[in-house]
Amino acid sequence: MTNRTVLFLGSLLAALGVGLGAFGAHGLRNVLSATELAWWNTAVQYQMWQAVGLVGLGAGKLARPGLPVAMLVLGTLIFSGSLYTMAFSGWRWLGMVTPVGGGLMIAGWLLVAWRALRG
Numbered sequence: 001m002t003n004r005t006v007l008f009l010g011s012l013l014a015a016l017g018v019g020l021g022a023f024g025a026h027g028l029r030n031v032l033s034a035t036e037l038a039w040w041n042t043a044v045q046y047q048m049w050q051a052v053g054l055v056g057l058g059a060g061k062l063a064r065p066g067l068p069v070a071m072l073v074l075g076t077l078i079f080s081g082s083l084y085t086m087a088f089s090g091w092r093w094l095g096m097v098t099p100v101g102g103g104l105m106i107a108g109w110l111l112v113a114w115r116a117l118r119g
Helices: 003-027 034-059 066-089 092-096 098-118
Strands: none
Touching: 003 034, 003 066, 034 066, 034 098, 066 092, 066 098, 092 098
């Protein structure tokens, strides 16, 4: 995976995060309950942090970024996606899926740290 691809993925997640954040703030504030809106906002926050991190990785010189980037992107899609879906559907059982995405994000960042130390 090239740095350019990582930069693209991070930028795409960031653009989507800005759009979803604005949609939540303006389009959903009178539609969702306070709890559902909190889920939405948490999803946007985590998505944006991962996006910023991916842009940083894309701008850097980390060797073999493919696996950690895949873990970060997949983790973001699972974590934030389950919260977005929960907010709209009320399917609370998706809360059991959310930690899988969080675990992937944590593992992805730990792998980045390990590879950075190893050079």
